[in-house]
Amino acid sequence: MQLIRGIYNIQSKHRNMVLTIGNFDGLHSGHQRILSALTEQAALLDAPSCVMLFEPQPKEKLIANKKPARIYNFREKLQILATLGIDFVLCQPFTEHFRQLSAEEFICDVLIKKLEIQHLIIGDDFQFGCDRKGNFNLLHHFSNKFGFTIQQSSTICCETERVSSSKIRQLLKEANFSAANKLLGRPFRLSGRVIKGNELGQTIGVPTANLHIKRHELPINGVFAVRVYGLDKPYFAVANAGIKPTVSGTGPSFEVHILNFEGNLYGKLLTVELLEKIRDEKRFSSLPVLKQAIEQDILTVKQRFAV
Numbered sequence: 001m002q003l004i005r006g007i008y009n010i011q012s013k014h015r016n017m018v019l020t021i022g023n024f025d026g027l028h029s030g031h032q033r034i035l036s037a038l039t040e041q042a043a044l045l046d047a048p049s050c051v052m053l054f055e056p057q058p059k060e061k062l063i064a065n066k067k068p069a070r071i072y073n074f075r076e077k078l079q080i081l082a083t084l085g086i087d088f089v090l091c092q093p094f095t096e097h098f099r100q101l102s103a104e105e106f107i108c109d110v111l112i113k114k115l116e117i118q119h120l121i122i123g124d125d126f127q128f129g130c131d132r133k134g135n136f137n138l139l140h141h142f143s144n145k146f147g148f149t150i151q152q153s154s155t156i157c158c159e160t161e162r163v164s165s166s167k168i169r170q171l172l173k174e175a176n177f178s179a180a181n182k183l184l185g186r187p188f189r190l191s192g193r194v195i196k197g198n199e200l201g202q203t204i205g206v207p208t209a210n211l212h213i214k215r216h217e218l219p220i221n222g223v224f225a226v227r228v229y230g231l232d233k234p235y236f237a238v239a240n241a242g243i244k245p246t247v248s249g250t251g252p253s254f255e256v257h258i259l260n261f262e263g264n265l266y267g268k269l270l271t272v273e274l275l276e277k278i279r280d281e282k283r284f285s286s287l288p289v290l291k292q293a294i295e296q297d298i299l300t301v302k303q304r305f306a307v
Contacts, residue, residue: 017049021128119149221242
């Protein structure tokens with residue numbers, strides 16, 4: 001899979017593509033249906049398959065004070081897409097100029113002139129262009145005019161409820177990981193490289209690894225039992241997701257205390273699977289009280305998972 005950073009990097013080998021467009025935050029079962037149709041159609045037409053997504057995501061640009069928590073960061077999203085047989089991912093910067101393109105300009109200037117699409121697959125809720133005025137009917141009109149074909153993927157429902165990234169965020173916030181995993185089609189995991197923190201954990205005898213999770217906001221908050229991957233074997237751990245109020249943190253932060261592990265973690269890329277919520281994040285009156293709470297969290301994980 002090749003990453004193309006911006007439409008200006010499109011080359012002749014990328015054109016005449018089968019394309020889908022969206023944020024694909026979560027890459028859940030509904031997204032997977034679209035991507036499966038994408039690769040199938042590309043194979044039938046002997047054309048490259050391409051996923052077009054945006055950085056920052058449009059809502060992060062348009063709703064500055066209420067950015068939705070990302071389920072996956074950009075790197076995590078690419079890692080999943082790479083397993084799905086996609087040929088190209090076109091990451092388009094969501095600039096002010098791009099935001100102001102009308103729906104007609106987006107179709108004519110981007111889809112036709114620059115990408116020369118052969119076939120387009122979209123979800124049934126897809127809207128585009130300035131003020132989201134573009135929809136399937138407009139695309140269908142232009143497809144007849146310019147000779148590309150268009151396909152709409154229907155909504156997937158789970159127990160009568162529509163599968164959506166918003167629903168998954170809600171389930172993650174509620175720490176209902178079993179339900180969220182069902183909609184995602186995989187266990188929910190966060191990943192990040194271990195960076196240097198304030199080393200407070202070492203001073204109170206509970207060292208933690210601080211992960212650079214590259215999100216404006218976490219979809220979870222609290223203290224969790226987790227499983228950590230990326231070392232010599234999987235390890236159980238206690239994770240804190242939030243703003244660390246006892247030490248006046250600003251957040252978002254994500255740190256893990258790995259059970260039965262000793263060694264230098266700085267610079268390592270770790271993947272953390274969320275298993276169960278232990279408690280909410282809270283402010284403690286002092287560091288000794290915080291240490292007691294962490295020690296109880298560790299004991300809870302050891303007892304529940306027989307570590």
